[in-house]
Amino acid sequence: MLDFVEAKGETARMRIEHWIEGERTPGRSSRVAPVFNPATGQQSAELLLAEPEDVADAVRSAQQAFVGWSETSVSRRAKVLFAFRELVSASAEELAHLVVAEHGKVFSDALGEVQRGLEVIEFACGIPTLLKGDYSDQVSAGVDTYSFREPLGVVAGITPFNFPVMVPMWMHPVAIACGNSFILKPSERDPSASLLVAELWQRAGLPDGVFSVVNGDKVTVDALLDHPSIAAVSFVGSTPIARYVHERGTRAGKRVQALGGAKNHAVVLPDADVEFAAEHLSAAAFGSAGERCMAISVAVAVGPVADEVVRAVSTRAGAVKVGDGRDASSDMGPVVSRAAQQRIVDLIATAPEQGASVVVDGRDLVVAGREEGFFVGPTVIDGVTTDMDAYQEEIFGPVLSVVRVETVEEALALINSNPYGNGTAIFTSSGEAARRFARGVDVGMIGINVPVPVPMAFYSFGGWKDSLVGDKHVHGMEGVSFYTRAKVVTSRWPAPKAASGASFAFPTSD
Ligand code: NAD
Numbered sequence: 427m428l429d430f431v432e433a434k435g436e437t438a439r440m441r442i443e444h445w446i447e448g449e450r451t452p453g454r455s456s457r458v459a460p461v462f463n464p465a466t467g468q469q470s471a472e473l474l475l476a477e478p479e480d481v482a483d484a485v486r487s488a489q490q491a492f493v494g495w496s497e498t499s500v501s502r503r504a505k506v507l508f509a510f511r512e513l514v515s516a517s518a519e520e521l522a523h524l525v526v527a528e529h530g531k532v533f534s535d536a537l538g539e540v541q542r543g544l545e546v547i548e549f550a551c552g553i554p555t556l557l558k559g560d561y562s563d564q565v566s567a568g569v570d571t572y573s574f575r576e577p578l579g580v581v582a583g584i585t586p587f588n589f590p591v592m593v594p595m596w597m598h599p600v601a602i603a604c605g606n607s608f609i610l611k612p613s614e615r616d617p618s619a620s621l622l623v624a625e626l627w628q629r630a631g632l633p634d635g636v637f638s639v640v641n642g643d644k645v646t647v648d649a650l651l652d653h654p655s656i657a658a659v660s661f662v663g664s665t666p667i668a669r670y671v672h673e674r675g676t677r678a679g680k681r682v683q684a685l686g687g688a689k690n691h692a693v694v695l696p697d698a699d700v701e702f703a704a705e706h707l708s709a710a711a712f713g714s715a716g717e718r719c720m721a722i723s724v725a726v727a728v729g730p731v732a733d734e735v736v737r738a739v740s741t742r743a744g745a746v747k748v749g750d751g752r753d754a755s756s757d758m759g760p761v762v763s764r765a766a767q768q769r770i771v772d773l774i775a776t777a778p779e780q781g782a783s784v785v786v787d788g789r790d791l792v793v794a795g796r797e798e799g800f801f802v803g804p805t806v807i808d809g810v811t812t813d814m815d816a817y818q819e820e821i822f823g824p825v826l827s828v829v830r831v832e833t834v835e836e837a838l839a840l841i842n843s844n845p846y847g848n849g850t851a852i853f854t855s856s857g858e859a860a861r862r863f864a865r866g867v868d869v870g871m872i873g874i875n876v877p878v879p880v881p882m883a884f885y886s887f888g889g890w891k892d893s894l895v896g897d898k899h900v901h902g903m904e905g906v907s908f909y910t911r912a913k914v915v916t917s918r919w920p921a922p923k924a925a926s927g928a929s930f931a932f933p934t935s936d
Contacts, residue, residue: 440471442617444480444641445624447487448634453480459614459643464530464760465750467798473617476642478649481609484638485655488580488607491635496577496605500554507603510630511547514540517626521591521619526751528616529590530759530800531714533751536591542880543595546901549883550599556906557604566935569918575910577605578657578681582650584671586663587613587762588717588822594620596887597660600905602627602636606657609638611650615762617641651675658909660900661685662719664820665846665892672895683908684895685888687820688848691724691829692877693837693863695854696731702875703853704738710851710877711739711826712746712804715761719893720849720871720878723821724810725828726837732830736785736808739826743786743804746824749793760793760800761823767800770823776815777807777827788824812840820846834859842868847890851877870894 442461443450455474463470476484495503514521522536529536550556559574583597590612598608612620620639627637640646650656651674658681661671665686675682692710694703710722727735749756761767771789778784788803802823810817810827817827831837841850851873852863860874870889873879881887881902888899898908920926 442471442473442621442641444474444476444484445621445637445639446480446484447638448628450621453477453483453640455480455642457645461528461615461617462763462800463527464762464800465752465796467764467800470527471618473614473641475614476611476640476646476649478645480642481640481646481649481653484609484640485580485653487635488609488638489655491633492577492579492607495602495607495633495636498605500557500605503603503605504551504553506631507547507551507553507599510599510627510632511544511551513626513630514544514547514623517622518544521622524619524622525590525616526759528618529587530751530762531717532756532759533754535714536751539589539592542883543592545883546595547599549901550603553603556903557910565916566933568920569916571914571916573912573914575604575906575912577910579606580609580656581606581658581660581909582609582611582656584611584647584650584659584661584663585613587615588714588719590616590619591623593662594623596662596900596905598637600901601660601909602632604906604909606909607636607638609640609650609656611640611642611646614641614643647671648674651680652678654678656680658682659684660908662900663687665895668895681908682896683898683900685719685900686893686895687822687846688719688721688889688893689724689817689820689844689846690720690722690849690851691726691837691841691844692722692851692853692873693726693728693834693841694731694735695834695852695856695859696729697855697859698731698853699855700731700734700738704735704742706853706875706877707735707739707826708742708746708804712743712758712824713878715758715802716824717761717822718878720880722851722877723825723827724817725826726840727828727830728834728837729832732828736806736828739828740786740806743806743826746804748788748791748801748803750796750799758804758824760796761802762800764800766823767802770802770821770825773815773819773821773823774805774807774825777810780814780816781811782807782809782814782816782827812843834863838863838866842866845892848893849873849879849889851875851879870899
């Protein structure tokens with residue numbers, strides 16, 4: 427959790443509000459938190475933190491809006507989704523600029539996350555097809571059965587800082603297309619993009635109250651989890667908070683899906699193209715400063731290939747241009763906060779103390795003109811073993827640990843004994859080895875010569891083990907299923923005055 431500054435009154439800074447009942451509002455918030463530009467290290471805004479009363483207002487508005495929205499025809503709902511898709515597409519650069527300013531990632535990367543969010547909206551545009559039910563004629567004499575799915579009501583999403591556009595879009599386009607009202611609690615570190623998204627929904631024709639944004643911290647999250655009129659909660663963030671949200675939300679009777687943290691391994695087999703693998707490993711480890719839940723943070727080098735992997739990755743790590751995300755020549759920006767920077771530097775320091783060697787060291791990197799920015803350079807640590815802090819912690823920074831093993835079986839066992847199971851990859855030229863790996867690994871998303879295997883929106887995204895609390899993944903058909911519940915109707919239309927044939931025996935299909 428962040429330490430929130432109780433400092434309302436510094437009016438010179440931009441103030442970020444909530445979006446309730448179709449407009450920006452300060453609500454009844456009296457507490458604020460600082461928002462920073464990570465590239466300069468300067469505070470850029472103060473964020474109002476929603477109180478339980480603000481959450482109650484948002485829920486009331488969402489409940490009222492649900493009455494009309496859930497009755498709106500599915501084709502009319504699809505039209506709003508199509509209009510939203512066009513507006514998000516036209517606003518992609520504006521959204522990306524907001525992401526860069528508060529998250530720090532480079533502009534091209536921010537545009538990429540908007541694109542991946544757009545793909546979920548495109549998936550949700552197909553909602554008339556996605557919600558088609560089943561029909562069975564004549565299941566008994568004169569009796570038919572059909573099924574369909576209905577929305578849940580008011581649902582909420584609680585999201586992390588690392589994809590402020592894409593991760594909320596894993597949720598709200600699908601939930602809203604299904605006929606629900608949606609309340610978003612974005613990360614307190616980069617909240618601004620969500621308010622622009624709210625305006626775009628409104629311009630697309632979505633009735634006020636169907637999409638709301640409550641900014642805030644634990645107080646806000648707890649109010650959402652406890653509110654009796656919220657039917658379901660989607661969460662993405664770190665594993666301890668995923669567990670907390672799942673426990674508290676389900677105790678309050680809600681449906682909860684909670685995606686947690688990760689430690690993603692990429693195996694490099696001796697038959698791999700080492701230069702290809704190193705290029706992709708480097709992008710997967712250092713892209714977005716390693717702050718992706720699908721970032722590769724461990725390279726598992728098998729047998730004689732290890733020295734070559736370390737050499738090739740280190741060369742590339744040294745060539746990464748680190749700078750302000752707004753500078754088009756930067757490959758990688760800062761990490762999100764001063765605290766994250768310090769934590770990453772401290773974790774790197776444990777590696778040589780525990781017997782590993784820091785081959786490329788990003789700890790002392792200074793970006794000219796951005797001396798106060800939260801930068802850490804790409805770092806490669808060789809000789810990491812599973813008992814070291816660098817292996818056990820989710821570093822969530824631009825740090826690649828290299829673990830050396832002798833066989834592919836050893837690599838598989840290592841990954842399967844790690845508590846996380848979000849993503850993994852294998853670099854090889856052997857189809858047989860790749861297939862064996864994909865079938866044997868206890869991980870939700872697997873790449874074969876693809877280091878960041880984020881599924882397209884028409885598949886579902888989610889990990890295994892400590893990377894997921896609950897059972898449903900996001901978007902794709904699991905998303906539609908999460909935001910709806912099924913009805914099955916058994917129906918008979920007897921001819922006038924037909925003999926009823928009613929019996930006290932349990933009905934069968936004769
Ligand atoms: P976080 O868990 O600190 O915060 C996530 C959300 O929970 C935020 O909205 C935050 O306000 C809220 N929160 C934080 N502490 C809370 C508390 N004590 N009580 C109630 N709510 C609280 O995560 P983060 O630092 O924003 O994001 C990084 C983490 O998210 C990493 O662990 C990363 O792996 C994970 N992540 C996972 C996925 C995935 O798909 N599995 C995707 C993106 C990020």
